[in-house]
Amino acid sequence: MTSSLWPRIEPLLAQVTKPARYIGGELGAREPLHEPGRVAWLLIYPDTYEIGLPNQGLQILYEILNEREDALAERAYAPWTDMERAMRSAGIPLFSLETTRPAAEFDVLAFNLSAELTYTNVLNLIDLAGLAVRSKERTGDAPLVVAGGHCAFNPEPLADFIDAFVLGDGEEVVGEISEVLLDRVADHPRGRHELLRALARLDGVYVPALYEARYDGTSLVGVVPRFRDVPERVEKRAIGDLGEWPLPKQQLVPLVEVVHDRLNVEVFRGCTRGCRFCQAGMITRPVRERPASQVDEMVRAGLARTGYDEVALTSLSSADFSGIEHAVSSVINDPQCSGQVSVSLPSLRVDAFTVGIAAEIQKVRRTGLTFAPEGGTWRMRQVMNKLIREEDLYSAVDSAFAQGWRRVKLYFLIGLPTETDEDVLGIAELARRCAEIGHRYHHNVTLTTSVGGFVPKPHTPFQWFGQDTIEELRRKVGMLRDALRGARGVSLRWHGAEATAAEGIVSRGDRRVGAVVEHVWRAGGTFQEWSEHFDLGLWTAGLEAAGLSLEDTVYRHREQREVLPWDHLSAGLHRDFLWQDFSEALHEHVLEDCRWTPCYDCGVCTGLPVEHVVASSVPPAGGSQGTGQDISVGGLMPAHFVHEAHRDMAVGAAGGAEDPAARRSLGSGPRARTTSGARSMGIVDTRASGGGA
Amino acid sequence: MIVRMRFGKLGKVRWTSHRDVARMWERALRRAKLPVAYTGGFSPRARLSFGLALPTGCESVAEYLDVALEAELEPALVAERVCPLLPRGIGVLGAGEPEPGSGSLQEEVTSCMWEISVPRSTRSELDEVLSRLMGAASLPILRERKGHVVSDDLRPSLLALFAQHTHDELGTTLVAELGTRPRGVRPAELAELLDIELGLARRTCQWIERGGSKFEPLDVLPAVPAVAVERAS
Numbered sequence: 022m023t024s025s026l027w028p029r030i031e032p033l034l035a036q037v038t039k040p041a042r043y044i045g046g047e048l049g050a051r052e053p054l055h056e057p058g059r060v061a062w063l064l065i066y067p068d069t070y071e072i073g074l075p076n077q078g079l080q081i082l083y084e085i086l087n088e089r090e091d092a093l094a095e096r097a098y099a100p101w102t103d104m105e106r107a108m109r110s111a112g113i114p115l116f117s118l119e120t121t122r123p124a125a126e127f128d129v130l131a132f133n134l135s136a137e138l139t140y141t142n143v144l145n146l147i148d149l150a151g152l153a154v155r156s157k158e159r160t161g162d163a164p165l166v167v168a169g170g171h172c173a174f175n176p177e178p179l180a181d182f183i184d185a186f187v188l189g190d191g192e193e194v195v196g197e198i199s200e201v202l203l204d205r206v207a208d209h210p211r212g213r214h215e216l217l218r219a220l221a222r223l224d225g226v227y228v229p230a231l232y233e234a235r236y237d238g239t240s241l242v243g244v245v246p247r248f249r250d251v252p253e254r255v256e257k258r259a260i261g262d263l264g265e266w267p268l269p270k271q272q273l274v275p276l277v278e279v280v281h282d283r284l285n286v287e288v289f290r291g292c293t294r295g296c297r298f299c300q301a302g303m304i305t306r307p308v309r310e311r312p313a314s315q316v317d318e319m320v321r322a323g324l325a326r327t328g329y330d331e332v333a334l335t336s337l338s339s340a341d342f343s344g345i346e347h348a349v350s351s352v353i354n355d356p357q358c359s360g361q362v363s364v365s366l367p368s369l370r371v372d373a374f375t376v377g378i379a380a381e382i383q384k385v386r387r388t389g390l391t392f393a394p395e396g397g398t399w400r401m402r403q404v405m406n407k408l409i410r411e412e413d414l415y416s417a418v419d420s421a422f423a424q425g426w427r428r429v430k431l432y433f434l435i436g437l438p439t440e441t442d443e444d445v446l447g448i449a450e451l452a453r454r455c456a457e458i459g460h461r462y463h464h465n466v467t468l469t470t471s472v473g474g475f476v477p478k479p480h481t482p483f484q485w486f487g488q489d490t491i492e493e494l495r496r497k498v499g500m501l502r503d504a505l506r507g508a509r510g511v512s513l514r515w516h517g518a519e520a521t522a523a524e525g526i527v528s529r530g531d532r533r534v535g536a537v538v539e540h541v542w543r544a545g546g547t548f549q550e551w552s553e554h555f556d557l558g559l560w561t562a563g564l565e566a567a568g569l570s571l572e573d574t575v576y577r578h579r580e581q582r583e584v585l586p587w588d589h590l591s592a593g594l595h596r597d598f599l600w601q602d603f604s605e606a607l608h609e610h611v612l613e614d615c616r617w618t619p620c621y622d623c624g625v626c627t628g629l630p631v632e633h634v635v636a637s638s639v640p641p642a643g644g645s646q647g648t649g650q651d652i653s654v655g656g657l658m659p660a661h662f663v664h665e666a667h668r669d670m671a672v673g674a675a676g677g678a679e680d681p682a683a684r685r686s687l688g689s690g691p692r693a694r695t696t697s698g699a700r701s702m703g704i705v706d707t708r709a710s711g712g713g714a
Numbered sequence: 715m716i717v718r719m720r721f722g723k724l725g726k727v728r729w730t731s732h733r734d735v736a737r738m739w740e741r742a743l744r745r746a747k748l749p750v751a752y753t754g755g756f757s758p759r760a761r762l763s764f765g766l767a768l769p770t771g772c773e774s775v776a777e778y779l780d781v782a783l784e785a786e787l788e789p790a791l792v793a794e795r796v797c798p799l800l801p802r803g804i805g806v807l808g809a810g811e812p813e814p815g816s817g818s819l820q821e822e823v824t825s826c827m828w829e830i831s832v833p834r835s836t837r838s839e840l841d842e843v844l845s846r847l848m849g850a851a852s853l854p855i856l857r858e859r860k861g862h863v864v865s866d867d868l869r870p871s872l873l874a875l876f877a878q879h880t881h882d883e884l885g886t887t888l889v890a891e892l893g894t895r896p897r898g899v900r901p902a903e904l905a906e907l908l909d910i911e912l913g914l915a916r917r918t919c920q921w922i923e924r925g926g927s928k929f930e931p932l933d934v935l936p937a938v939p940a941v942a943v944e945r946a947s
Contacts, residue, residue, distance in 0.1 A: 035771055040729040046801055276730045276738060276801055328741030328799070357747075361758055 025121040026113060033107040041277040042070035043104065045096075045118035048327065049271035051083075052119045053093035055126075060199045062086050062094040063117055063127040063164075067134075067142035068550060070098040075281040077335070078170060079133050080269040082195050092199040095119040095127070099142045102548065105149065115149040124150035128202055129165045131195075132183070134172035137527035138520065138549040141542040143168070144182060154539065156184050156230055160213060165202065165220075173227075174257075174304050175479040177244070177586040178527050178534040180229035185220050188227060188590060189257030189304075190290070192266050197223050221251050225258035227590060234532045234586075239573075241531050244589045256591045259631045263290055263309045267319060274327045283331035283365070284323040288316055288348065292337035293615045293633070294646045297406045297606050298395070298434060300478035302337055304592040306625040308616055309634045313344030317351050324362060333365045340370035340378060341616075341645060343637035349382050368393070372413040374643045376420040389428035389467075390421045397433060397447030399656035403609040404439050405483075406602075408647045410655040415662040418455045422462040429455065429468050435497045436475040436489030436521075439607060445497045448472065449504035456510040458662065470505070471514045472498060474521035476528050480592045482602035484585065487578035488525045490571075494518035519557035523549065525575035526560060531586035534574065537563035595624035613647035614640070716782055717789045719796075720808040720932050722775040723768060724916075727803030732767035735804065739779060742799040748792060751782040765819030765920065765931070766826065769900050774917035775807065776826070778819050778931050810932050819931060823894055824923040825873055830888040830901055831913035832877075837886045840877040843908050844888075848875060853907055868907060871899045888912070891921075 034040035055061055064083055066073025073079070079096070086094035095117035100108060108114070115124040124130060130150060132143050144154050147166060153159050156166070168179065169187035176186040187194050201219045221228040231251045235243045246253055260266060272284060289310040292302035311319075320332050334348060342348065345366075352364050364382035369375050371392045379390060394409050396402040402409055421429055433448050452470040459466030474494040477486045489497075498515045505513050527534060540563030541549070548554040564570055579585065581600060588596070598621075602612065615621060616633060617640045626632045644650030723735065730738075740760050743750050752758040761782035768774050781792070793809035800806070816822060832840055847853065853869040874891040892899045901915035921928045 034729050040770065041731070041734060044726040044729050046726055046803070048801065274741065276727065277734050278737065325745065328743075328745035330740075330744065361744075361752060 026116050026123060027121040029111060029113055030108075030116065030121060033104065033111060033113070036107055037103045038101060039071075039277070042098070043100065043118070044276070046276050047074070048274035049269075050096075050119055050273060051087045051094075053087055053095065055093065055120070055122070058091060058203070060092045060129065060202045061127040062092060062129045062131055062195075062199075063097055063124050064094050065097045065099075065115075065124075065130060065132050065146055067099050067132055067139040067146055068136075068548075069101060070275075071277070071279040073098040073133070074273060074275050074279045075285065076133055076135065077269065077285055077287060078191065080273055081266070082131075082191050083273075084269050084271060085192060086195055086199070089196060089199060091203050092196070095122070097124060097146070099139075099146060099548070100149075102554070105145075105547075108149070114151045115146055125152060125164060127164050129167060129198070132166070132168040132170075134168050134170040134176075134179075136550060137172055137178075137524050138555075140179060140527060140538045141546050141549055143179065144539060144542040145547050147182065148542075154182055154542075156182055159184070165216070167198070171301060171304060174300070174590060174592055175529065175587040176227060176229065176590070177234070177532045178530040178538055180232075180234075180532045181535040182539075184217060184228065184230070186227045186229070187258070188225050188255060188592070190260045191258070192260050192268075194223060194225050194258050198226070218248065218250065224256065227255040229532075232589065239568075241584050241586060243584055244532075244586065254589050254591055256629065257304070257593060259307075259593070259625075259629055260290075260309070261631045262634060263287070263311045264315055264634075267311075267315055270322075272323060272327060274329070281333065282329075283333050284320070284327055284329040285333050285335050286316060286319045286323060287311065287336060288334045288339055288342045288345075289336045294338060294341075295406050295602075295612045295614060296395070297404075297482040297602060298437065298475060298478070299337075300481050303481045303594060305337070306593065306623065307631055307633045309631070310343055310636055313347055313636065316342075316344065316348050320348070320352055321355065321357070325357070330361055331363045331365060333367055335367055338368050338370055339366040340375040341614075341641060343635060345378065345641075349378055353382055370641075370645060371409045371417045372643055372645075373416040373420040374641065376417050376424065379421075380424040389430055389469075390426050391430040391432065392417060393432040394451070395432065395434050396437065396444065397449070397451050398444045400609060401437060401440060401444040401447065403611050403655070404606050405434075405437055406606065406611055408611055408650070408652060408655065410650065410652070411658040412654070414451070415454070415458065415658060419458050419662065422459045422466065427459070427463050427466050429459065429466070431455065431468065431470050433470065433472050434475045435472055436494055438483060438486050438603075439609075442497075442500065445500055446504055449501050449508070452505065452511045452513075453508050454662070456508065459510060466510045468511045469514060470501075470511060471516075472501060473516040474518055476521055476524045478528055479585070479587045480594055480599070482599050482606055484529065484599065485579040485581070485583075485603060488522070488575045490576055491518045491522050494521060517552065517555070520549075520552070520555050522571060522575055523555070523557060523560045526564065526571070529579075529586065530574055533567055533569060536567040537569065539563075540566055591628075593623075593625035593629045595622070595628075598623045611647055611652060614645060616640075617648045715786055716780050716812055717787070717792050718778060718780050718810055718812045718932050719789075719793055719806050721777050721779065721800075721804060721806050722773075723777055723804055724773050724775070725803040727801055728771055728773045731770045732764070735768075735777075736762065736764055738801055738804060739796075742796050743781065745799045746795045748781075748787070748795060749783050749785040751784045763818055763820075766823055766894065766898065768917060769902065769915075772901060772915045772917060776917050776919045776930075778920065780812065780819065808932050812931070822922045823920045823931065825891050825893045825921045826898075826917055827919035827921070828888075828890045828892060828901060828915055829878075829918050830890065830904070830915040832886045832888050832910060833913045834911055835886055837877045837879060840886050840888060840910070843910060844875045844877060847872065847907060855903060855906060866897060868897075868899050868903060870896060872904075885913070 064079050066076055066079055083094045086092040097115055097117055147154050152163055165184050167185045168183045169191050173186045173188055217228045220226050221231050231247055232244050233247050289308055291305040291308040293308050296302055349364055394414055395407045396405055399411055435445055452468055456468040477483045477488055495518050505511050541559040544559045546556055546559040616635050640648040751761045763780045765778040789809035793806040797806040852867045854865045854867050856863055857866055871893040873893050876889050878887040878889055905912040
């Protein structure tokens, strides 16, 4: 077949930035032999090499496929704009890194969808591969185009471009897809349509072309199968036991610096903390821990093999891992590591206990600590069910500064349901107070306050909520800037409100949003995740051309009975549970982490053939997310953190001081905060009520 | 002790940067479990010191690296252990100990030899341009530094330039000895002076000139055969 494109690629490299993005050569990379009887997958991450290479999902599938006798896998990433220009003018298509083979020679192009704003890159890469971007225009032998990853849980905006989506964990299903394709590769009499029908019979595989999106006027009323053997509802896949998948065994070590450039060991998958804004936590349930001994082994073997001096124990909240102290101390005390290996725990839980672990493990290369309280007031944190009590927060920050850190970063969301100006200003108040605490220990501290606009995500309790407008987000950020002016040690950073709006278009869009994505791409709008390339004008023009509006796709509150574009797809969560939890949120009722408490039946463990795999039967020391903690005092700040002069104000601003007795048990008694009108709508419009006050 | 190694960078890996190469070495040395000395403090780093940066895209068979070790080890053994752990295209060509009291590679090297392919010029065309260059009293180029346009004279750094027939391909090879003082000259800057398209550039030698004679930074026979540096493509 075709030989390598390398002789034609290499002359382009002198003209482009960061040419090493295009040479592969990582430790752990395979150069598989393409031969009959092996289904060739090209795994594609639709962003730059540096962003895409560390993606663990892609690396896991890369190993699984290359270890199969009936499959093989290579990788590709989005070439930067300079390289793309050079490739197009030299007539070079998208190619694989390992054997520099044209993408069109593979049987499957498989995209990882981690972020909505990369969708225009997906179209661009299909086009760069030399294929028609629209699924129905790809015929005959054209490679199958599939996609998976978190964004696949609302695949509708890409429904016209992707042949099949995989929902949930990919470990098992990639093999099943290979088997279906192998039949095709071997005998071939089946046409493309038969192939899609066969794929739709696999659990967890959604083939959008076999479904019809029905509208009543401008409202979506259903996405329904066009054939009897096509399931009405596609359930996600979930592996039962992470211990059976000790992958990646050969994590790729790139020749160039990439993000998260370290050994990554996944300690558990799934999260049941129940933060209501968090899509990752909802769609990856239940919690499946890796056996502690396997974590040890993967860390030890991984460090020896890669030569990395940093290992991250990854998950959505690693301090909750049952074996966390053991896992950490075994790395720290390993004589092989001799004080040169640092451990990092992405997504630190916010409490002093966790900071204690962090202090122990970051004996070397101690840079900064990052916490995500997400909300500026305890009230707000109850609404989003991020149950960080004032006490937890301030003792975590105090402990961090006391143990020598000088840089602390705090993440917040704005634009959440029921948010008032008081809640927004609570962020500034909190940041100021944290910096004050820092100044008790150090002359110079940096407290970075990072603020992002909330984008409601499918399959979460907040999926019905109308996103804040660009103007409203700007107003809130402006308020924070004013409030933080002159605050010593505090620096404010925010994410662009325009990009937040564009993300919102795609996040909950239906099939009609596909035309918007295509419009933006055709107008040259690639790399929309990158501020230097992002252009809201392209998106609004695309909306207009498609007869859609920001108001309808982004800002509008969805109604309880309204059909949502992803209702025919399931992450295992009952829609009723999500609605109930949304209502609870509006009443500031909280929900405990179900890992250590009785099941409240979100639907996952009862509906899917999986359940929690958690080694410890008790919550971590000090409690976590409502378990083993007294939530009734969540809004109270320990007196020693309060500056005398501010004491009254501080407790008042925290907002939880009133009548703690009434709120001791979780979910008891709604607080009369929401207006009755808002409640009948099921939501509180922050723009109409408190937000504008 | 300090072990000095000479290494090559050939094939696809030439598209990585000097910094990338430094990180490849750090990881390979850790994987080899060699007793590399580390700096102290909150950010311990392996005590490695590299010579003159090789521009991204250039090949070399004459790169140098000094590694500080906490224990005494025979340099050849160090090379033998680390070489198989380096990425394809990076290979150790020799190892030894620098002369006691010698300075850093950056300070000591006075000139480098280069072989640069000239894909679209004949030897006589090239000869003509080269003699014009060598005959010039000064060769200023404009560079922007800290927001100011400055003029650098490259002529003092052009120590020798001559054209050679290429054996395997069409075109000609330019052989150049480029000094490092008052400033180094990169092959791309040479192309700018020549106003000729240059192809692949390979550093073939680094010289230390002292007291009228020239030495290489490492005066030993190769510890590892040169074939260890394989072409990546």
